[in-house]
Amino acid sequence: MLKHIIMWRIKDNVHGLSKFESAIKMKDALEGLVGIITEIKTLEVGININDSDSAYDIVLFSEFEDKSGLEAYKIHPQHMKVVELAKTIVSERAVVDYIV
Numbered sequence: 001m002l003k004h005i006i007m008w009r010i011k012d013n014v015h016g017l018s019k020f021e022s023a024i025k026m027k028d029a030l031e032g033l034v035g036i037i038t039e040i041k042t043l044e045v046g047i048n049i050n051d052s053d054s055a056y057d058i059v060l061f062s063e064f065e066d067k068s069g070l071e072a073y074k075i076h077p078q079h080m081k082v083v084e085l086a087k088t089i090v091s092e093r094a095v096v097d098y099i100v
Contacts, residue, residue, distance in 0.1 A: 001041070002064045002099050004073075007056035009092035022089040023047045023058045029082045030060055037076045039069035056094065070097065 008026070012019040027045040034043050042063040048055050064070045073079055086093075 002066055002070055002097060004060070004062045004064060004070055005096045006060045007094045008058050008086065008090045010057040010089055011091045014089045017089075019057060020047070026058055026082070026085060026089065029085055033073075033076075033078055033082065036078050037073050039064055039072045039076075041065060041069075056092075067099075 010019045010022050010026070014022055017025065024047070027047060030043065030045045034040055040062060042061070044061045046059045046061075048057050048059070062073075064073060
């Protein structure tokens with residue numbers, strides 16, 4: 001099983017939305033991929049409640065059968081729409097992929 005984790009810092013006041021509103025929009029878009037991209041085995045999105053300066057605003061935890069499943073997810077047209085959204089609202093990103 002391959003675990004795919006991404007954390008993002010969100011810009012404030014993009015398209016008239018607060019940081020929290022943008023995080024909700026990103027969460028909804030990511031969760032909307034479940035059932036559409038069959039390679040997704042598990043997908044969970046969390047919005048941060050920690051007010052530390054070192055905290056990220058939103059996190060994605062997802063699982064795929066293997067690396068080829070993750071690669072299929074990455075290039076899926078519906079995922080690419082989420083990537084385009086992220087490009088407009090994200091200021092920073094961190095990612096970890098690992099196999100268990």
